[in-house]
Amino acid sequence: MPTKALLVILFFCIALPSAYADKKKVEKIVLDAGHGGNEPGAMGRISKEKDLALQVTLKLGKKLEKNLRGRQIIYTRTTDVYPKLPERHKIANEAKADLFISIHVNSSGGKRIRVQDGYRYVTKNGKQYKQARYKYVTTTSASGTECFVLGLHRNDQKEGAIGEYGESVTEEPGLLDPNDPMTAIIIAQYSQAFLENSVLLGTKIQEQFASQNRLDRGVKQKGLEVLAGSAMPGVLVEIGFINNEEEEQYMNSEQGQDEIVEAIYKGILAYISSVER
Numbered sequence: 001m002p003t004k005a006l007l008v009i010l011f012f013c014i015a016l017p018s019a020y021a022d023k024k025k026v027e028k029i030v031l032d033a034g035h036g037g038n039e040p041g042a043m044g045r046i047s048k049e050k051d052l053a054l055q056v057t058l059k060l061g062k063k064l065e066k067n068l069r070g071r072q073i074i075y076t077r078t079t080d081v082y083p084k085l086p087e088r089h090k091i092a093n094e095a096k097a098d099l100f101i102s103i104h105v106n107s108s109g110g111k112r113i114r115v116q117d118g119y120r121y122v123t124k125n126g127k128q129y130k131q132a133r134y135k136y137v138t139t140t141s142a143s144g145t146e147c148f149v150l151g152l153h154r155n156d157q158k159e160g161a162i163g164e165y166g167e168s169v170t171e172e173p174g175l176l177d178p179n180d181p182m183t184a185i186i187i188a189q190y191s192q193a194f195l196e197n198s199v200l201l202g203t204k205i206q207e208q209f210a211s212q213n214r215l216d217r218g219v220k221q222k223g224l225e226v227l228a229g230s231a232m233p234g235v236l237v238e239i240g241f242i243n244n245e246e247e248e249q250y251m252n253s254e255q256g257q258d259e260i261v262e263a264i265y266k267g268i269l270a271y272i273s274s275v276e277r
């Protein structure tokens with residue numbers, strides 16, 4: 001490799017982290033309530049993932065709006081609709097957001113049981129009878145919360161998004177020029193920096209859940225498409241298991257939702273104070 005090219009690479013390796021650090025202020029946060037509309041997500045005995053995710057997302061947004069003045073909170077949905085994943089990415093990318101937080105509810109394989117799910121009316125010999133209606137749910141003893149950050153095998157998609165929305169990522173016009181061979185290196189460094197920040201955010205959120213005595217299942221990497229298409233750091237928070245009866249009750253309760261919101265909120269605050277130092 002010619003010495004000049006090597007020097008240029010070295011220059012960017014050294015220069016880039018500080019360029020990214022300058023842009024670390026968290027001005028816009030995207031909250032993404034998982035699933036919605038015809039896509040209910042995981043099912044519990046008394047609730048559906050899409051509804052719990054939306055309730056917690058709206059409460060979290062309210063708390064952030066109230067306490068983080070001067071920062072913008074953006075939602076991918078505020079009602080029972082299903083925006084497809086590319087639409088969710090587009091909302092985040094076009095807003096030039098600094099963080100993407102997706103809220104989901106976990107479920108896990110286990111024992112299949114029959115539970116009553118309301119009533120139905122049957123007519124026999126001209127007479128109407130009320131009968132119990134049943135559904136099958138899979139129960140689990142798994143519990144706790146976990147955060148996912150983007151797995152490396154979807155890194156190409158992440159880098160594609162960073163390239164496409166380069167100007168909002170770098171705030172330096174012309175830095176990401178598709179015709180410049182250096183661009184791929186710069187994009188890869190942004191992608192790496194975003195992953196590190198995503199892990200930091202996930203860790204801060206998990207610490208808060210752990211302090212509430214929720215089981216801490218950790219921060220994990222997974223090739224989730226929802227995290228791949230946005231040109232910014234992001235995490236997917238699994239707030240509990242919908243097919244664990246106790247956790248489902250907790251997530252449906254006012255106190256449970258308030259505590260979950262508090263944990264994610266404090267995790268975001270801790271993240272902001274470490275990156276904006």
Ligand SMILES: [Zn+2]
Pocket residue numbers: 034035041042049104105
């Ligand atoms: Zn989900």
